[in-house]
Every structure is written in C-alpha cells, then in structure tokens.
Amino acid sequence: MAILPQRHPSLNHARIAPPTRIHSSATAPPRPRRPNPSPITLDPAPAPRPPLPNDPTLRSNWSHRTWLASGCTTVLISLSKSIEAAAASHTYLEPILAALLGYVLADLGSGVYHWGIDNYGGAETPVFGAQIDAFQGHHRWPWTITRRQSANNLHALARAVAFTVTPINIICGDATALAFVAACSGFIMFSQQSHAWAHMTKSKLPPVVAALQDAGVLVSRTQHAAHHRAPYNNNYCIVSGVWNEVLDGSKFFEIMEMVIFFRFGVRPRSWAEPNAGWTEEDEDEPEATSLLS
Ligand SMILES: [Zn+2]
Numbered sequence: 001m002a003i004l005p006q007r008h009p010s011l012n013h014a015r016i017a018p019p020t021r022i023h024s025s026a027t028a029p030p031r032p033r034r035p036n037p038s039p040i041t042l043d044p045a046p047a048p049r050p051p052l053p054n055d056p057t058l059r060s061n062w063s064h065r066t067w068l069a070s071g072c073t074t075v076l077i078s079l080s081k082s083i084e085a086a087a088a089s090h091t092y093l094e095p096i097l098a099a100l101l102g103y104v105l106a107d108l109g110s111g112v113y114h115w116g117i118d119n120y121g122g123a124e125t126p127v128f129g130a131q132i133d134a135f136q137g138h139h140r141w142p143w144t145i146t147r148r149q150s151a152n153n154l155h156a157l158a159r160a161v162a163f164t165v166t167p168i169n170i171i172c173g174d175a176t177a178l179a180f181v182a183a184c185s186g187f188i189m190f191s192q193q194s195h196a197w198a199h200m201t202k203s204k205l206p207p208v209v210a211a212l213q214d215a216g217v218l219v220s221r222t223q224h225a226a227h228h229r230a231p232y233n234n235n236y237c238i239v240s241g242v243w244n245e246v247l248d249g250s251k252f253f254e255i256m257e258m259v260i261f262f263r264f265g266v267r268p269r270s271w272a273e274p275n276a277g278w279t280e281e282d283e284d285e286p287e288a289t290s291l292l293s
Pocket residue numbers: 114118135139227
C-alpha cells in the first residue's frame with residue numbers, strides 16, 4: 001500500500017484488495033454489491049448523406065476521361081474495321097442487321113447487369129464493388145445521376161469495353177461480327193448516359209434525345225421511373241427499355257432469383273423491401289428533378 005501514491009485512492013484500493021480466492025458457496029462471504037455501471041452506449045453509425053452539388057465524387061477526373069476515351073476508341077476501331085471489311089466484300093445487309101441486333105441485345109445486357117448489381121454483392125465485392133455501391137447510392141438519391149459528369153458516369157463500363165473489345169479487334173476481320181460488337185459494346189458503354197437522360201426533366205434534355213425517348217429508341221423517363229418505385233424489382237433495362245416488358249412479363253428475374261436462392265441460399269436485395277437502402281430520399285433543393293415532368 002505504501003508504494004502507491006496516495007493521490008490515486010481508487011488505484012490504491014484496487015491494489016490492496018485481497019487476491020481472488022475460491023470459496024465454497026456455504027462459506028463465501030457476501031460480496032459487496034457494486035453499483036450497476038452505466039450502460040454502454042455506442043454512437044449510431046452516421047446515416048449516409050447525399051453528395052453535395054459540387055461534390056468531388058460527381059466530377060470527372062483524368063482517369064475517368066482516359067478510360068472513356070479508350071472505350072470510345074475501341075468501339076470506333078470495331079466500327080471502322082467493319083465498314084472497311086464490308087466495303088471490301090460488298091456485303092452491307094448482314095453488318096447492318098448485326099448492328100441492329102447488337103443494339104437490341106445491349107438493352108438486354110444492361111438489364112441483366114443492372115439486376116445483378118442491384119440485388120447481389122456489396123461495396124466490398126471484388127471488381128464490381130464500386131458499381132454496386134454506386135447503384136445503391138443511386139436508388140437512395142436518384143437525382144444525383146443528372147449532376148454526375150459524363151466521364152465519371154461512363155468510365156467503369158468504358159474500361160470493361162476497352163478490355164473486352166480490344167482482343168476482338170485484333171483477331172477479328174469479319175464485317176458482320178465487328179458490326180455486332182461495335183453496336184453492342186457502344187450501347188452498353190453509353191447505357192449509363194441513357195440512364196441519366198431518363199432521370200432528367202424533358203425541358204433539360206436536348207430535343208433530339210427527348211424525341212428518341214418518345215420514339216422508344218432510348219429508355220423513356222416514365223418507364224425508368226417505375227424502376228424507382230416499389231416493389232423495386234422491374235424495369236432494369238436502361239438502353240432502349242424494349243426488353244423490360246418481356247423480362248418483367250415473363251418474371252424472368254424472379255425465376256432467376258428463386259434459382260439462385262435455392263441453389264446458393266442467397267437472397268436478392270429486392271426481397272427485403274421496403275428498406276431505407278432502396279427508398280428514395282427527397283431532394284431538399286429547389287431545382288429538384290421530377291422523373292415524370
Ligand atoms: Zn436499379
């Protein structure tokens with residue numbers, strides 16, 4: 001006791017307490033009751049916050065621009081090689097039909113990909129984590145896509161296109177195959193742009209884009225608005241939207257979700273609705289964009 005400084009009475013008391021001994025229950029002296037410690041309170045996790053209008057996460061950087069330029073260059077190489085091969089062989093109908101098929105299937109691909117990252121995985125998922133996280137944020141704050149700069153919005157798919165299409169450009173010289181690849185990869189790469197246009201008011205859209213939406217060439221604002229309403233499990237396609245009715249009417253994604261659940265035991269996020277992760281939060285700012293205006 002003497003070695004402990006007296007200015008720490010609590011420590012002093014702790015040090016002079018007898019060592020712990022094992023007593024039988026019959027002979028054990030009653031232990032002094034200690035007052036209940038105050039309950040431990042943990043600070044709740046901070047609620048996610050929407051990006052600010054000038055948030056750096058919405059701006060393009062040189063990496064985004066480089067990947068977008070690489071993706072565009074890759075698609076243009078496919079297209080120019082296709083035209084060159086078509087001119088050399090005087091074959092035009094097949095490449096044109098193949099390009100149309102590529103455009104149609106790009107919509108299907110955008111729907112399957114969108115469904116996958118909306119429903120499975122998380123921010124920590126390898127390769128797709130950033131996209132999954134971004135799409136979850138998009139469901140909470142859909143209007144932010146209209147403020148995201150183009151290269152920021154498109155760079156992830158542009159990078160995937162650059163890596164996928166470059167080997168095809170090197171080994172393929174067929175006009176029809178290259179036309180399909182150019183159209184399909186190009187529309188997939190720009191699917192996030194048609195998605196952004198589907199969130200903009202008609203008055204803010206370039207007239208030609210509004211006309212293409214009205215004609216069904218690009219996904220319409222009305223159709224995509226349904227994706228952001230309960231039950232949050234339909235209208236995944238974001239290029240032309242032509243596959244939405246087919247996929248939703250046939251319950252294609254619901255069947256796929258059941259197959260994955262019974263095979264792997266993994267539930268899609270859409271089964272957990274409603275929860276805050278999907279529910280759109282109101283925008284505070286006066287220039288709020290309405291999907292239907
Ligand atoms: Zn979605």
